[in-house]
Amino acid sequence: MNLNRRNLHRDLGYFYIGLIISFAFSGILMNHREHWHPEKYTIETKEIQVSLPEEKEITEEYAEKLGKDLGIEDKMRRHNVKKGTFKISFEKHDVEIDMETGKGEIVAFNKTPIISQAMKLHKSTSNWWIYYSDIFGLSLITIAITGAIMITHGKNTFARRGWKLAVAGIVIPLLVLIFIG
Structure with missing residues (x-):
């Protein structure tokens, strides 16, 4: 060579x-x-109906328990109530629920192969x-x-x-x- x-x-x-x-x-x-958002894409959206407590009673523990009750097993990242909507972000799911009606949805994400x-x-x-x-x-x-x-x-x-x-x-x-x- x-x-x-x-x-x-x-x-x-x-x-x-x-x-x-x-x-x-x-x-x-x-x-x-x-x-x-190449690291996630929607694979499933599921409508839900839940009874929510008063906004002041929504804590991190409540958000984690609600996630488990909804069948979400991945780790919770954060939660908040903003403009009448309760939002919980998990590693592979997002949950949004209207505070007045209790109607919401779970969006499941997966990484793009x-x-x-x-x-x-x-x-x-x-x-x-x-x-x-x-x-x-x-x-x-x-x-x-x-x-x-x-x-x-x-x-x-x-x-x-x-x-x-x-x-x-x-x-x-x-x-x-x-x-x-």
Whole structure:
């Protein structure tokens, strides 16, 4: 194997192609998560009718017990009464009940297959994954540098033309951070 700039650039690119695609795909999904909630989708909505106590009697213990009575076994996240609606949020369910009528619904959620797993790449705090991601980041820098120095002759070299595009690639995100961030 001849280890020159071109071969190093090519082989690192081949090695990381799957990870590059996975990170890019999950990054696009993360950018738009407020619009379509890729980590959950509705699998069932069930109408319910319950008798609720006075608002002042609605405690965390009451919300947990009501969830169990409604057949919800997952962990409760929070509850509140707002604008006449009693809401309980569980890990995989949401419950909304009208305080006056006692009518409401249970919405059951499930993670979107493959997409939710891909999004975990960006959220993982596991030490081994962080170190692997750091190596990946350093490899992307290496791929960028080896790609920049790979072409040494002609009018399209990094020294003649590529540096202008590289500067633009740095300036645009900086301008976004300055004016939007």
